[in-house]
Amino acid sequence: MKTFCSWSGGKDSTLALYHGLKKFKVDYLFTMLSEDGIHSRAHGLPKSILEKQANSIGIPLITKCSTWGEYEKNFLDFLEEYAKGGMGIFGDIDLQEHLDWVENVCNKKNVRVFEPLWRRNRREIVEEFLKLGFKAKIIAVKKDLNIEKYLGKDLSFDLISEFESIGIDACGENGEFHTFVYNGPIFKNPVDFEIGTCVEKSKNLVLEIK
Structure with missing residues (x-):
């Protein structure tokens, strides 16, 4: 199997x-x-x-x-x-x-x-992710939310709280943002990457990762 x-x-x-x-x-x-x-x-x-x-x-x-x-x-x-x-x-x-x-x-x-995450509390999911030691960057945000200042920032407890204070879901489950994971307990070593320019897509602003 x-x-x-x-x-x-x-x-x-x-x-x-x-x-x-x-x-x-x-x-x-x-x-x-x-x-x-x-x-x-x-x-x-x-x-x-x-x-x-x-x-x-x-x-x-x-x-x-x-x-x-x-x-x-x-x-x-x-x-x-x-x-x-x-x-x-x-x-x-x-x-x-x-x-x-x-x-x-x-x-x-x-x-x-x-589906190990199904029906779990959204905030608790992100908190578990961070407590386990995973590292992730915000690489895409919805254009109409005017939150492009968060592009390239690492996901953190403070950032989650800031998102929630402005009405952004902690998990971005409504498509508000997307992440790129580059390190954590299942990784043997951090992923080597560089951040490029910001590209405008139909609904999102996306950071080029290379």
């Missing part, structure tokens, strides 16, 4: 993997890339950075390229090839439509679903 972790490179998938490794041997990290094969579909991290994360963690990274329209088909192709009859680890928290999609798609390939 093969086990994989759906990998964004951010805090939620990292914490989900941390809990998964306590229970299972994890064979792969899986990331869906945009159709150009350069950046992750969800968070916009370059494939080279995702590979550095995987190398430091010591788990092979599998990627596929996809448009949003072909996402489910390509995800099913991955399950068929690498995880049919196995298990997937996911970092969903409380968005029911995300869980429904995961369970529906995985069921088609007889893949069991492990």
